[in-house]
Amino acid sequence: MLSYGMVIGFNASLFSELRKSQEIPLDRDSESWLASLIGITTFIGALFTPIIIDSIGRKPAVITSSVLMVSGWITLSLASSLPVLLVAKFLQGMSVGLGSTMGGLLIAEYSSPKYRGSFMATILTFVLLGSLISHLFALFYNWHQISTIVGFFSLPGLIISLFSPESPVFLATKGRYDQCRKVFRWLRGPNEDDELEKMIKTDMIVKESKKSRPKKTMSKIIQKKLTYVILTFKKREFYIPVFIMMHLSAIHEFCGALVYDTYAFDIHKALYGTDIYMFKVMASVDIQRILSTVLTVYLTSRVRRRPLLFTLVGLNILAYICEAGYIYARRHSLLPFDHMAIGVFLHHFHYFTNGAGSMSLTTIISNELFPTADKGFCGLIRSLIFSIFVFANVKSAPYLFSLIDVEGTLCAYALLLFYCQVMLYYMLPETKDKTLQEIEDKFRGFSLVDRAEILKTKDDEDVSN
Numbered sequence: 001m002l003s004y005g006m007v008i009g010f011n012a013s014l015f016s017e018l019r020k021s022q023e024i025p026l027d028r029d030s031e032s033w034l035a036s037l038i039g040i041t042t043f044i045g046a047l048f049t050p051i052i053i054d055s056i057g058r059k060p061a062v063i064t065s066s067v068l069m070v071s072g073w074i075t076l077s078l079a080s081s082l083p084v085l086l087v088a089k090f091l092q093g094m095s096v097g098l099g100s101t102m103g104g105l106l107i108a109e110y111s112s113p114k115y116r117g118s119f120m121a122t123i124l125t126f127v128l129l130g131s132l133i134s135h136l137f138a139l140f141y142n143w144h145q146i147s148t149i150v151g152f153f154s155l156p157g158l159i160i161s162l163f164s165p166e167s168p169v170f171l172a173t174k175g176r177y178d179q180c181r182k183v184f185r186w187l188r189g190p191n192e193d194d195e196l197e198k199m200i201k202t203d204m205i206v207k208e209s210k211k212s213r214p215k216k217t218m219s220k221i222i223q224k225k226l227t228y229v230i231l232t233f234k235k236r237e238f239y240i241p242v243f244i245m246m247h248l249s250a251i252h253e254f255c256g257a258l259v260y261d262t263y264a265f266d267i268h269k270a271l272y273g274t275d276i277y278m279f280k281v282m283a284s285v286d287i288q289r290i291l292s293t294v295l296t297v298y299l300t301s302r303v304r305r306r307p308l309l310f311t312l313v314g315l316n317i318l319a320y321i322c323e324a325g326y327i328y329a330r331r332h333s334l335l336p337f338d339h340m341a342i343g344v345f346l347h348h349f350h351y352f353t354n355g356a357g358s359m360s361l362t363t364i365i366s367n368e369l370f371p372t373a374d375k376g377f378c379g380l381i382r383s384l385i386f387s388i389f390v391f392a393n394v395k396s397a398p399y400l401f402s403l404i405d406v407e408g409t410l411c412a413y414a415l416l417l418f419y420c421q422v423m424l425y426y427m428l429p430e431t432k433d434k435t436l437q438e439i440e441d442k443f444r445g446f447s448l449v450d451r452a453e454i455l456k457t458k459d460d461e462d463v464s465n
Contacts, residue, residue, distance in 0.1 A: 001103055001123050001126040001127050001130070001157075002126045002127070002129060002130040002133075002153060002154075002156075002157065003066075003069045003095070003130060003150075003153065003154040003157055004069075004095075004096055004099070004100060004127050004130060005126065005127035005128055005129060005130020005131040005132075005133075005134070006130040006131065006133060006134045006150045006153060006154075007038070007069075007072075007092050007096065007130075008127070008130070008131050008134075008258070008261050008262075009130060009131030009132065009133065009134030009135050009138075009261060009286075010076075010134045010143070010146060010147065010150065011035060011261060011262045012134075012135065012138065012261055012262070012264040012265075012278070012279070012282060013134065013135075013137075013138035013142075013143045013146055013279075014143045015031060015035070015262070015263070015264075015265065016264065016265045016275065016278065017142060017143050018031075018143075019265060024079075024080070024081060024082055024085065026082070028398050028399075028402075030082060031398070032394065032395050032397075032398050032399075033086075033395070034082070034085055034086065034089060035262050035263075035394045035395075036390070036391045036394040036395035037086060037089045037090065037093060038089055038092060038093040038096060038390060038394075039093075039386075039387045039388070039389075039390035039391025039392075039393075039394060039395070040093065040387060040391055041089065041090045041091075041092075041093025041094050041096075041097065042093045042094075042096045042097040042100070042383060042386060042387045042390065043097060043383055043384050043386075043387030043388075044093070044094060044097060045065075045068075045093060045094035045095065045096065045097020045098045045383075046097040046098070046101065046379070046380055046382075046383025046384065046386075046387065047097075047380065048097075048098060049061060049097065049098055049101055049102070049379050049380060049383060050377055050379060050380045052064070052098070053102065053105070053170070053375070053379065054173075054375075057166050057167070057170050058102055058105060058106050058109070058166065058167040058170055059161065059164060059165075059166050059167075061098050061099065061102045062098075062099055062102050062103075062106070062157075062161040062164070063158065063161045063162060064098055065094075065095045065096075065098040065099030065102065066095070066099070066154065066157045066158035066161055067158065068091050068092070068094050068095035068098065069091075069092060069095040069099075069154045069157070070151060070154045070155065070158065071091050072088050072089070072090075072091035072092035072095060073088075073092075073147050073148075073150060073151030073154060074151060075087055075088035075091060076088040076143075076147035077144060077147040077148040077151065079144075079147075088147075097383055097387070100383070100386070101379040101382060101383055103123050104120060104123060104363065104366065104367035105167070105367065105370075105375060105379065106164075106167055107119050107120050107123065107367070108120065108367045108368060108436060109167040109168060109169040109170075109436075110167065110168075110187050111187075111188075112188050112192060113195075113433055113434060113435050113436075114301075114433065115301075116368070117297075117300035117301060117305075117364050117432065118297045118298075118300055118301050120363060120364045120367055122297065123363055124293050124296075124355070124359050124360040124363055125290060125293045125294060125297070125360075128286060128289050128290045128293060128355065129290055130150075130153070131261060131286055132283060132286035132287060132290065133150065133153065134146060134150060135279055135282040135283045135286055136279075136283050137149060137150070138279045138282075139279050139280070139283070165183045165186065165187070166183065167183075168180045168181075168183045168184040168187065168196070168199075169199065169372060169375075171183060172199055172200050172203045173203055173372070173373075175203075175207065177200050180196075180200065181196060181200075184196045195435050195437065198437055199372070199437060202372070202437065203372075206373060229377075232374055232377060235371075235374075235444070236443055236444055236445060237371045237440050237441075237443040237444040238371060238374055238377075238378070240427065240443050241369035241370055241371070241378070241443060242378065242381055243423075243427060244365075244369060244424065244427050244428050245366050245369060245370075245378075245381075245382055245385065246385050247420040247423045247424050247427075248362040248365060248366050248420075248424070249362070249366070249382070249385050249386055249389055250389060250416060250417075250420050251313055251316075251358050251362050251417055251420050251421075252358065252359055252362040252363065252366075253386070253389035253390055253393050254389070254393060254413050254416050254417060255313075255316050255353070255354050255358035255359060255413075255417065256316070256319075256320065256350055256354060256358075256410075256413060257289075257351075257354045257358075257359055258390065258393055258394060259393060259394070259397045259409075259413075260350075260351075261282075262394055262397070263397055263398065263401070264278055264282060265278065266398070266401055266406060267406065268281065270327050270331075270405075270406040270407070271323070271326075271327060271343040271346070271347060272340055272343050273330075281344065281347065284344075284348070285347055285348055285351040286351075288348050288351055288352060288355070289351040289352070289354055289355035290355065291355070292351070292352045292353075292354070292355030292356040292360075293355040293356065293359075293360045295355075295356055296355070296356050296357070296360040296361060296364075299356075300361070300364060300432070303432075304430055304432050305361065305364070305365055305430060305431050305432050306428060306429075306430050308357070308361060309357060309361045309362070309365065309424070309428075310421060310424075310425065311357070312353055312356050312357020312358065312361065313353070313357055313358050313361075313417060313420075313421055314421065315349075315352075315353040315357070316350070316353035316354065316357060316358045316417060317414045317417050317418055317421075318353075319346065319349050319350035319353050320350070320410045320411065320413055320414035320417070321410075321411070321414055322346055322349070323346045323347075323350060323407075323410055324406075324407040324408070324410040324411045324414070325407075326342060326343065326346055327405075327406055327407040327410075328405075328407045331405075331407070358417075365428070365431060366382070368431045368434075368436065368439055369431075369439065369443075370382075371440045371443070371444075372436065372437070372440065397409065400412065429442055429443075
């Protein structure tokens with residue numbers, strides 16, 4: 001996750017330096033393609049995610065992601081032309097596609113419901129820390145040197161993944177119940193065996209229903225996969241979380257963090273009229289955003305998710321409107337008084353809403369929604385949505401800046417976030433202190449274990465009669 005943050009933060013240094021030095025000439029189209037390529041390649045990487053996590057395991061996906069990330073930084077450090085830059089971004093996008101979904105899934109499957117929200121909030125903390133590290137290095141080094149240095153920061157992720165255990169959920173789905181119990185109790189201790197046994201019992205019920213099905217030919221397998229997709233989309237515990245996840249992802253990607261980091265030069269010119277203090281201000285707001293995310297770690301253990309999300313995303317919308325109004329008034333000389341401190345305050349206020357709510361809470365909630373049996377497919381859809389939003393956001397931003405100016409673009413983002421708020425108000429349930437199985441049962445409308453026990457009781461009664 002530290003590496004993913006460095007990828008985001010590195011763009012500000014790369015694009016601002018190339019604009020000034022023309023070491024590798026970039027026009028608006030090539031710059032937007034280079035910036036948005038990660039959206040496409042993330043989905044390509046995500047295509048392999050369900051295959052790996054459902055067939056081989058969660059752990060191999062994270063290891064592969066780490067190897068690709070290190071390779072991407074090495075390629076960047078050697079880049080001297082646009083094609084090589086594109087290759088490096090392709091490798092990094094593949095890494096993000098494979099690993100970003102896995103980070104949230106692993107923490108959700110490793111951790112207790114009591115601590116899950118706080119642990120998942122640390123995902124964003126380390127992403128933001130990675131962005132901060134890139135911005136701090138940009139104060140002292142050029143982009144070639146930064147790519148070499150931060151490459152070494154990616155190595156601990158590879159080492160940690162090599163020594164981490166496999167997910168107990170994956171072990172259960174493969175019928176390795178003894179190993180599942182061993183890993184589950186090693187991770188959480190012996191006090192949560194109820195969740196462990198319920199998870200195993202649910203998996204046994206699912207497997208029992210599949211036992212009588214005969215082996216099929218390739219055409220039957222393809223037909224089965226297509227049938228699975230169609231039937232899965234009809235399940236309440238699938239399509240409702242996917243609908244919610246789409247709107248949470250929209251908030252996450254259009255809250256401003258991605259565009260503000262990628263096109264920092266344009267944002268700073270609009271807010272401050274100069275880019276002289278760009279990396280100093282970026283380092284400052286990065287630190288403030290990290291502290292905001294740490295605050296979320298505390299708040300998620302005390303406050304319910306729904307009201308917290310609506311409050312903080314509402315503040316994000318307010319920040320957009322205030323920044324847009326200030327930029328417009330400043331551009332048209334409508335301000336009776338102007339000072340750089342006004343832009344600094346608005347910038348920090350916006351990043352507070354990002355760190356405390358629009359990024360961290362959406363990440364936490366999204367990782368709590370997916371049903372166990374369809375996690376791979378859900379992860380694929382989530383990565384597809386993520387890729388589309390990232391590509392659309394980063395690719396369209398420079399054109400929107402030219403068409404409706406920076407302030408008009410910020411107003412458009414505010415309107416999108418307001419729409420997402422309305423949809424989530426009617427669809428999003430409360431997930432605080434709920435087990436993943438309880439959340440799944442909430443969407444389904446009933447518990448498979450409870451229904452199986454009821455049917456068994458009825459069968460016993462019929463036999464007795």
